[in-house]
Amino acid sequence: MPSPPASADPTIFIQAHTAPAPVPLRPDIMLWQATEITPIWRATADWLEANGVPPPFWAFPWAGGQAVAKLILDDPSWVAGKRVVDFAAGSGLIAIAAMKAGAVRVTALDIDPFAKAATDLNAAMNEVIVEAVTADMIGRPLPDTDILLAGDVCYERPFAEAALVWFRDLARAGVTVLVGDPGRAYLPSQGLEKVATYQVPTSTELEDRDIRTTDVWRVPA
Numbered sequence: 481m482p483s484p485p486a487s488a489d490p491t492i493f494i495q496a497h498t499a500p501a502p503v504p505l506r507p508d509i510m511l512w513q514a515t516e517i518t519p520i521w522r523a524t525a526d527w528l529e530a531n532g533v534p535p536p537f538w539a540f541p542w543a544g545g546q547a548v549a550k551l552i553l554d555d556p557s558w559v560a561g562k563r564v565v566d567f568a569a570g571s572g573l574i575a576i577a578a579m580k581a582g583a584v585r586v587t588a589l590d591i592d593p594f595a596k597a598a599t600d601l602n603a604a605m606n607e608v609i610v611e612a613v614t615a616d617m618i619g620r621p622l623p624d625t626d627i628l629l630a631g632d633v634c635y636e637r638p639f640a641e642a643a644l645v646w647f648r649d650l651a652r653a654g655v656t657v658l659v660g661d662p663g664r665a666y667l668p669s670q671g672l673e674k675v676a677t678y679q680v681p682t683s684t685e686l687e688d689r690d691i692r693t694t695d696v697w698r699v700p701a
């Protein structure tokens with residue numbers, strides 16, 4: 481169990497409980513991550529709740545996010561010169577990759593204020609500018625957006641179902657929508673177009689194996 485945070489301030493909490501480490505599939509990107517010596521993921525839900533800390537999804541590069549980051553860095557034409565949204569950004573990994581790949585602007589959206597703080601810290605560490613916003617935009621239009629990228633959003637039924645309905649609406653409105661997913665339970669079994677597949681190293685702190693086969697899917701218009 482970690483010691484109590486020195487402050488409820490998310491930026492101070494993140495720096496106290498995580499450490500900079502490379503992203504396994506793209507070691508050129510560094511993120512503040514939970515490590516064996518900063519085992520916040522193992523903290524009980526009670527401890528996190530008592531200290532006002534939501535589950536630290538932002539403390540790891542999830543397999544879906546790693547796959548999308550690799551796709552757009554290997555083939556920058558997906559984002560170069562484009563206005564990008566990293567939806568459910570967590571650490572901001574995809575947002576950082578998009579800026580490195582030549583996006584003109586990236587907005588990182590997440591409902592968790594710790595994700596905004598993590599994205600701000602991670603963007604600074606990787607020397608890119610990302611606008612991180614704490615908001616639930618599901619169901620709302622995304623003006624001035626060319627492409628929405630989402631990593632690992634199909635792990636809970638209500639969230640996944642609402643997100644996928646919204647993704648289809650955005651795709652119909654002309655937004656390119658890509659979703660990175662390692663076979664989570666609530667990924668739709670049909671209606672998506674496979675763009676790429678990667679073998680993604682992950683943490684056994686989070687997953688039941690240390691490599692996950694992870695696809696990037698396009699939501700058709």
Ligand SMILES: C[S@@+](CC[C@H](N)C(=O)[O-])C[C@H]1O[C@@H](n2cnc3c(N)ncnc32)[C@H](O)[C@@H]1O
Nearest residue numbers: 537541542544545568569570590591592631632
């Ligand atoms: C498994 S993490 C994935 C993080 C990142 N995309 C990655 O691949 O590393 C899922 C993220 O979804 C965020 N999330 C959950 N509901 C959301 C919503 N309605 N809008 C935006 N983000 C949401 C969580 O806060 C969490 O950061």
